[in-house]
Amino acid sequence: MNVSSIVVQALPKHIDELVEVFKEADYADYHLHDKKKGKIIVTVEGKGVEEEIEKLIKIQRLAYVIAADMMMTYQEDELDAEVKKLEAENPVPDVLQDEEIDVRDVEYHGDLRHKKLGF
Numbered sequence: 001m002n003v004s005s006i007v008v009q010a011l012p013k014h015i016d017e018l019v020e021v022f023k024e025a026d027y028a029d030y031h032l033h034d035k036k037k038g039k040i041i042v043t044v045e046g047k048g049v050e051e052e053i054e055k056l057i058k059i060q061r062l063a064y065v066i067a068a069d070m071m072m073t074y075q076e077d078e079l080d081a082e083v084k085k086l087e088a089e090n091p092v093p094d095v096l097q098d099e100e101i102d103v104r105d106v107e108y109h110g111d112l113r114h115k116k117l118g119f
Contacts, residue, residue, distance in 0.1 A: 001045065004052050004073040005031075006059060008040040014064035015040065021062060027055045038066075049075075 006028070010018055015035045022030035022042050033040040042059070046052040052070070059068040095101065 001047065001076045002049060002052050002073060003043055003045050004056075004070045006042050006044060006056060006068050007071050008042060008059060008065055009067040010038050010040070010064045011066070012036060012038045014038075018062065018064055027058055 008018065008022075012035050015033055015038060018040055019030060019033055022028055022040065025042075028042040028044050031041045031043065044052050044055040044059075046055065052073070056068060056070055059065060
């Protein structure tokens with residue numbers, strides 16, 4: 001299951017009409033709008049990216065839509081796969097578990113003010 005948010009841009013005079021279209025739509029869920037700015041926020045769901053893209057294109061082809069762009073996406077399968085990878089990994093890197101390393105020999109480069117950048 002994928003869920004993505006879409007920002008729809010239209011002229012302010014057409015926002016009310018488009019909001020009604022989205023409230024009735026079976027391919028998108030209306031959430032909010034700003035009439036002054038001419039923006040509407042909707043979400044689409046799909047079994048995969050292809051289905052979401054089809055719904056995005058449908059929105060882009062609506063009358064009065066100037067632009068519609070995907071802003072944020074949640075992909076359940078990818079998230080589950082990444083969580084499994086994280087759970088399988090050792091949270092402490094091997095180098096930090098090596099008791100043979102003298103802490104005085106460790107060089108920290110996280111502070112750019114003291115890092116030699118070579119220029």
